[in-house]
Amino acid sequence: MSLDSSFSPLERLVVRAEQLMQRIEAVLPQALQAPADWNDAIAWRYRKRANGCGVLEPVRHVGAMQLSDLQNIDVQKDKIARNTEQF
Incomplete structure (x- = not known):
């Protein structure tokens, strides 16, 4: 595709940059969509799907767990407790 010679060098650069961005955007993964109902x-x-796009999927079966079930991560458990208490 040749650009009109009446375009200034800056206008030709902008047109080419826009064309390049369109080609790049066509191969990028689409924005992550929020679930219809949280x-x-x-x-x-x-x-992440094979095509490179990511999706949020619901976790249907969440195992019941107590904080005391988690072993050898006391520093992290203390941070969780502090952060939760701040709310």
């Missing part, structure tokens, strides 16, 4: 699940996981 109340469908109590937890969500991000999954």
Whole structure:
């Protein structure tokens, strides 16, 4: 595609840059879509598909767990407790 010779060098550069951006955007993964209803699940996981696009999927079965079930991560558990208490 040849550019009109009446365009200034800056205008030709802008047109070419826009064409390049369109080609790049065509191969980039699409923006992540929010679930239609966040109340469908109590937890969500991000999954990357083979085509490179990611989706949020509901976690259907969440195992019951107590903070005391988590072993050898006392520093992290203390941070969670502090952060939760701040709310």
